[in-house]
Amino acid sequence: MNQDKIIEILMATYNGEKYISEQIDSIINQTCKNWKLLIRDDGSQDKTLEILEEYEKRDERINILRDIKGNLGFVKNFEELLKNSSEEFIMFSDQDDYWIENKLENYINELGTLSEKEQKMPLLIHSNSFVCDENLNVKKKEFINSKIAAHYKKNSYFFSYIVQGSTVLINKELMDIGLPFLKNVTLHDRYFHLLAEFFGKRIFISKSLIKYRQHGGNEIGAKGSIIKKILKKRYFEQSDRELILEIKEKYKGKIEKEKIKLINKYLEVTDRNQNRMMRFIKSFKFKMSIKKRIFILFKG
Structure with a gap:
């Protein structure tokens, strides 16, 4: 540089x-x-x-x-x-x-x-x-x-x-x-x-x-951060899901196909209308803490 x-x-x-x-x-x-x-x-x-x-x-x-x-x-x-x-x-x-x-x-x-x-x-x-x-x-x-x-x-x-x-x-x-x-x-x-x-x-x-x-x-701080809220509530933040979905829709055709596939898998795992057990199984496609993965089963 x-x-x-x-x-x-x-x-x-x-x-x-x-x-x-x-x-x-x-x-x-x-x-x-x-x-x-x-x-x-x-x-x-x-x-x-x-x-x-x-x-x-x-x-x-x-x-x-x-x-x-x-x-x-x-x-x-x-x-x-x-x-x-x-x-x-x-x-x-x-x-x-x-x-x-x-x-x-x-x-x-x-x-x-x-x-x-x-x-x-x-x-x-x-x-x-x-x-x-x-x-x-x-x-x-x-x-x-x-x-x-x-x-x-x-x-x-x-x-x-x-x-x-x-x-x-x-x-x-x-x-x-x-x-x-x-x-x-x-x-x-x-x-x-x-x-x-x-x-x-x-x-x-x-x-x-x-x-x-x-x-x-x-x-925004460490005590009241989004990270703490995610751990307290469930394994993802709904606003984050909406942002990722919006990015996908705006930039489809520009994001690499492999990344789009990964985004689609994320959207499946975070779709609370789908079966919890199926989402739990699909979650193993992602690096995630054990605590968050358990939240899929017990908190949806």
């Missing part, structure tokens, strides 16, 4: 005055300096925008996306940022995390191992993260299961949420497939994860490169 290429970081903010400075400072203090930060505030009622404007004045790499579209919500805010991005490689940032100082360096090094052809195929790179309290004290050394995330060629991704949005880098080719967002997108990270699995390449860096802050104001 050309080391002169700029990484564009997209940050969606909303009422983030308490932690936003720490996050932006952690980006400014990266060992890699070749980045730019595009921020869209979603109508904050606190001092978030004032803080952002101060950073914008101090660092020419930081820019605020200004529009009159008002409060769009978390997902649509990121979609708007993507529509206004301009670089080949794009990263997502939450407003309340903290980036380890060599995060960007690790990603650029990973890109450097890829051929030009690989860099041009739809691409997603992600890493792990430390789970921290509100003061950034580490509570867990990993947010996601590294063993599952590292298996690129396995199909566990249908039933495992292994991509955390604030650790994601995508390229323009993957972004172009994903825009505009489909109507069933409820998490932008899950959406791009699925697109990368269906159309291109996903790479996992088995290191924790951000401090993922847990606090009362988190919109």
Whole structure:
């Protein structure tokens, strides 16, 4: 990879005055300096925008996306940022995390191992993260299961949420497939994860490169995450099924036949109108935890 290429970081903010400075400072203090930060505030009622404007004045790499579209919500805010991005490689940032100082360096090094052809195929790179309290004290050394995330060629991704949005880098080719967002997108990270699995390449860096802050104001967090909800309720999330079905319908003819066959098998396993025992048997086509597989029999 050309080391002169700029990484564009997209940050969606909303009422983030308490932690936003720490996050932006952690980006400014990266060992890699070749980045730019595009921020869209979603109508904050606190001092978030004032803080952002101060950073914008101090660092020419930081820019605020200004529009009159008002409060769009978390997902649509990121979609708007993507529509206004301009670089080949794009990263997502939450407003309340903290980036380890060599995060960007690790990603650029990973890109450097890829051929030009690989860099041009739809691409997603992600890493792990430390789970921290509100003061950034580490509570867990990993947010996601590294063993599952590292298996690129396995199909566990249908039933495992292994991509955390604030650790994601995508390229323009993957972004172009994903825009505009489909109507069933409820998490932008899950959406791009699925697109990368269906159309291109996903790479996992088995290191924790951000401090993922847990606090009362988190919109999505480890305590109330979709992962926990899946384990608590049943073996899949209905909104996830609807998204996969929508991707299949929109892109049929563009997704490889083998991937379509796999999607169809997933849709059969998650069709609650079908016999539980048959779905349990079909579930062995997929990498899935024993707990989730048992849920098919006992919770449907």
